[in-house]
Amino acid sequence: MAQAPTGTIADLVAAARDRVPAHTALLDGPTGASLTWARFDAAVDAFARTLVAQGLTQGDRVALLLPNGLDFCVALFGVIRSGGVAVPINTDVPAAEAARVVEHSGAAFGLGVEAPTALPAPDLDAPAAEPFPAVGGGEDVAVLAYTSGTAGAPRGAMLSHRALLANVEQCSALRPAPVTAADRVLLAVPLSHAYGLSALWQVAAAGATGVLLDRFGVDRALAVCQERRVSTLVGVPAMYRAFVTAGAERLGEALSTVRLATSGAAPLDPRTLAEFRVETGLSIYEGYGLTETGPVLTSTLASGVAKPGSVGKPIPGVELRLVDSDGGTLEVAPDEDEVYYTEEDTGTGLVAVRGHNLFSGYWPDGAHGPDAEGWFRTGDVGYLDTDGDLRLVDRANDLIIVNGFNVYPHEVERVVGELPEVAEAAAVGVPDERAGERVKVVLVLRPGAELTEEAVRAHCADNLARFKVPETVEFTLELPHSVTGKISRAGLRGRPGR
Known part of the structure; x- marks a missing residue:
């Protein structure tokens, strides 16, 4: 270095x-x-x-x-x-x-x-x-x-x-x-x-x-x-x-x-x-x-x-590497001789940097600064694609766990965002007695657009695993953002669905 x-x-x-x-x-x-x-x-x-x-x-x-x-x-x-x-x-x-x-x-x-x-x-x-x-x-x-x-x-x-x-x-x-x-x-x-x-x-x-x-x-x-x-x-x-x-x-x-x-x-x-x-x-x-x-x-x-x-x-x-929850290395970037995972689920880990x-x-x-070896865990979850480029999945603390299965909000938001009527979407986890958590999605529609909850869930069912499909769909005029435009999900979890 x-x-x-x-x-x-x-x-x-x-x-x-x-x-x-x-x-x-x-x-x-x-x-x-x-x-x-x-x-x-x-x-x-x-x-x-x-x-x-x-x-x-x-x-x-x-x-x-x-x-x-x-x-x-x-x-x-x-x-x-x-x-x-x-x-x-x-x-x-x-x-x-x-x-x-x-x-x-x-x-x-x-x-x-x-x-x-x-x-x-x-x-x-x-x-x-x-x-x-x-x-x-x-x-x-x-x-x-x-x-x-x-x-x-x-x-x-x-x-x-x-x-x-x-x-x-x-x-x-x-x-x-x-x-x-x-x-x-x-x-x-x-x-x-x-x-x-x-x-x-x-x-x-x-x-x-x-x-x-x-x-x-x-x-x-x-x-x-x-x-x-x-x-x-x-x-x-x-x-x-x-x-x-x-x-x-x-x-x-x-x-x-x-x-x-x-x-x-x-x-x-x-x-x-x-x-x-x-x-x-x-x-x-x-x-x-x-x-x-x-x-x-x-x-x-x-x-x-x-x-x-x-x-x-x-x-x-x-320097960047992906680690598991115990700090063990999953992947390292950007050395030429590294082998990168091709499937998101096999190589997903916490992003650590030095x-x-x-x-x-x-x-x-x-x-809570860098550790003794100079590494800092960012709190973001991601994986390296076949080119060795980083693809972020989500913040670790935004993870939704449904019946023990991980649901990354960004994945749900990406699928919902494919609908032409949707201007912006945010997915969050809400408590559920049977599953621990269920997925809720909050949507902002494009001006003049109309969309039903049923249509949203149907599109998600065609493109996501069953446990990732939103249980609740809520429509709103705007989503809360940070000063740089990042969606602030924390305030959405307690809002009731329509």
């Missing part, structure tokens, strides 16, 4: 300033306000000085509740350069949840959120001055990223400078490179999320231009892509599903400068991939990762083909 990176993640900004000082670093998509790398670096220095003047010492947590914008980016890098720990909070969370994160993290400073010491907005016009010497680096925590809570209460993942810099290097080694110096990258995924932050780190590492979008709307996003000549899309499945509704003519105009589209944070359904390719001529390269892994682990860029249902191979510098990009455990004591 390569040597772990040293230095700080804020060094990326200083390096870009030295290489391309006059190049646009950040561009606000809707307003056109911008900062060159030289001005951005000066603003970061100024905010770091403000923090120290306010009493910040190394390791202090700073909560940031701001939308994607110039202020957030300057504040984020300023906190990190000063030796503080950034605690980004999504602007869509309820006030009580934001307060819980502030309290749990012990944040002494806050911007956009109530904290013991309130901070002023960054000075975007700060003049260049003597460089502020970056504090810390290496194993010091740079970002305390709170997970989405799909597996329970949100927890703070401790991401060190080493982990974040390692993931930047790993992603940069992909070909084609996700971000190059010539790119204008759409930053519409919330920068409060590890996936959005990953794109920002890569923009800084390449000295590219980040095009910021504070909230996503399909018309708004397409207008920004067209006007700002975006060349790289960093998105989530919900964004691409919205894009395909715009039609080929509108997409052709708006995305004429796009060379690369990537997706992550949630499974990309094959229908969206196919429709986007037909409408634009572009493939969507899907990746997989977690907040705890810095975040990127695999990508179809590493495989060289955007294959439906696949999240590709491990990116350079990441690399310098892994977190340092959960706040505050580093619990």
